[in-house]
Amino acid sequence: METMSAGGIRHGWCHNEPMANSVNPALPPLDPLTLDEAMAAALEQGALAALAGDVPVGAVVLDEQGRLIGAGRNLRERDGDPLAHAEVEAMRAAARTRGDWNLEGCTLVVTLEPCPMCAGACLQTRIGRIVFGAWDAKLGACGSVWDLPRDPHVGHEPQVFGGVREEECARVLTDFFRTRRA
Numbered sequence: 740m741e742t743m744s745a746g747g748i749r750h751g752w753c754h755n756e757p758m759a760n761s762v763n764p765a766l767p768p769l770d771p772l773t774l775d776e777a778m779a780a781a782l783e784q785g786a787l788a789a790l791a792g793d794v795p796v797g798a799v800v801l802d803e804q805g806r807l808i809g810a811g812r813n814l815r816e817r818d819g820d821p822l823a824h825a826e827v828e829a830m831r832a833a834a835r836t837r838g839d840w841n842l843e844g845c846t847l848v849v850t851l852e853p854c855p856m857c858a859g860a861c862l863q864t865r866i867g868r869i870v871f872g873a874w875d876a877k878l879g880a881c882g883s884v885w886d887l888p889r890d891p892h893v894g895h896e897p898q899v900f901g902g903v904r905e906e907e908c909a910r911v912l913t914d915f916f917r918t919r920r921a
């Protein structure tokens with residue numbers, strides 16, 4: 740098992756390198772540069788969410804070649820939809836693009852660690868890889884509070900990699916809540 744880091748968050752949960760996956764051959768290696776650019780696109784989605792008064796969380800989905808095939812942002816306030824999280828929106832968009840619900844060769848890139856609902860959605864889509872920016876010590880379900888992708892009851896184990904552009908992703912959220920309180 741992993742060791743606990745400062746703050747009690749299991750950063751060691753990022754047990755897989757994002758570059759290769761021997762467990763899922765459908766999942767190709769992805770260049771760190773590609774992931775960096777994808778996170779930039781996810782951050783842009785988050786900025787759009789904030790314009791509508793929504794908590795700035797954004798997500799994109801990359802296909803096997805690293806092409807962006809879906810994007811989404813938190814739409815809870817805008818649409819009055821409690822389930823309209825960025826990850827769900829992005830994976831729905833990706834499935835529409837492919838004409839296939841199965842996203843096993845794809846990578847979800849999201850600015851914040853997925854919540855239990857979104858981690859569950861990742862299992863439903865069989866997404867191959869989850870990459871996130873900031874850790875969520877309150878509601879994170881990819882290693883912080885729960886370990887849904889690695890739950891032994893689940894037959895599918897996506898590769899998980901957290902902390903990509905972590906400070907930037909966390910700062911966007913901190914700034915948003917600070918502005919709202921002011």
Ligand SMILES: [Zn+2]
Nearest residue numbers: 824854856857
């Ligand atoms: Zn969520």
